[in-house]
Amino acid sequence: MEWDKAAAKFADALANxxxxxGGGAAAAMSGAMGCGLIMMAIHTTAxxxxxxxxxxxxxxxxxxxxxxxxxxxxxxxxxxxEAYTAYLITKKLPKENPNRxxxxxxxxxxxxxxxxxxxxxxxxxxxxxxxxxSDIAPVIMSDILCGQYLLKTCVKCSVESIKANLAFIxxxxxxxxxxxxxxxxxxxx
Numbered sequence: 019m020e021w022d023k024a025a026a027k028f029a030d031a032l033a034n035x036x037x038x039x040g041g042g043a044a045a046a047m048s049g050a051m052g053c054g055l056i057m058m059a060i061h062t063t064a065x066x067x068x069x070x071x072x073x074x075x076x077x078x079x080x081x082x083x084x085x086x087x088x089x090x091x092x093x094x095x096x097x098x099x100e101a102y103t104a105y106l107i108t109k110k111l112p113k114e115n116p117n118r119x120x121x122x123x124x125x126x127x128x129x130x131x132x133x134x135x136x137x138x139x140x141x142x143x144x145x146x147x148x149x150x151x152s153d154i155a156p157v158i159m160s161d162i163l164c165g166q167y168l169l170k171t172c173v174k175c176s177v178e179s180i181k182a183n184l185a186f187i188x189x190x191x192x193x194x195x196x197x198x199x200x201x202x203x204x205x206x207x
Contacts, residue, residue, distance in 0.1 A: 048171045
C-alpha cells in the first residue's frame with residue numbers, strides 16, 4: 019500500500035521544525051480526506067444492485083462535483099505553503115525598501131485568501147453531501163459522517179489560519195471582509 023507511506027510522510031512533515039506544511043495545509047488535507055471518504059461512500063452505494071437507477075444517476079453527478087472540489091482542496095495544500103513562503107521572502111526585504119510594506123500586506127492578504135478559499139471549498143463539499151446523504155447505503159453511512167467531520171475540521175482550522183493573518187493586515191476593508199467570511203464559515207459548522 020503506497021497510500022500509507024504518503025500519509026506517514028505528510029504527518030512527519032507536519033511534525034518537523036520547518037514552517038511548512040502548517041495548519042493551513044493540514045486544514046486542506048483534512049478537507050480533501052473528508053471529500054474522499056464521501057466519494058468512497060457514494061461509489062459503494064452506486065455499485066450496489068439494489069440502488070435504483072435514478073439514485074445512481076444522482077450519485078454520479080455528485081461524484082463529478084465532489085471530484086473537482088477534492089482536487090481544489092488538494093491544490094490548497096500546496097498553495098498554503100507557497101503563500102507562507104512568499105510571506106517569509108517578503109519579510110526578508112530590507113526595511114529601507116520603499117515597496118516592503120506594500121509587499122508585506124500583499125503577502126498577508128494572499129496568506130489569508132488561501133484558507134478562505136479552502137474553507138469555501140469545504141463548505142461546497144458539505145452542501146453537496148447534504149444533497150445525497152439520504153441516498154447513501156446505511157452500511158457505509160459512518161464514512162459519510164466521518165467525511166463531514168473532516169470537512170468541518172477543515173473549515174474551523176482554515177478560520178484559525180485566517181485569524182492568524184488578520185492581526186497584521188492594515189486595510190480595514192479587507193479585515194472586515196475576512197471577518198464576515200469567518201462568521202459565515204463558523205455558522206456552517
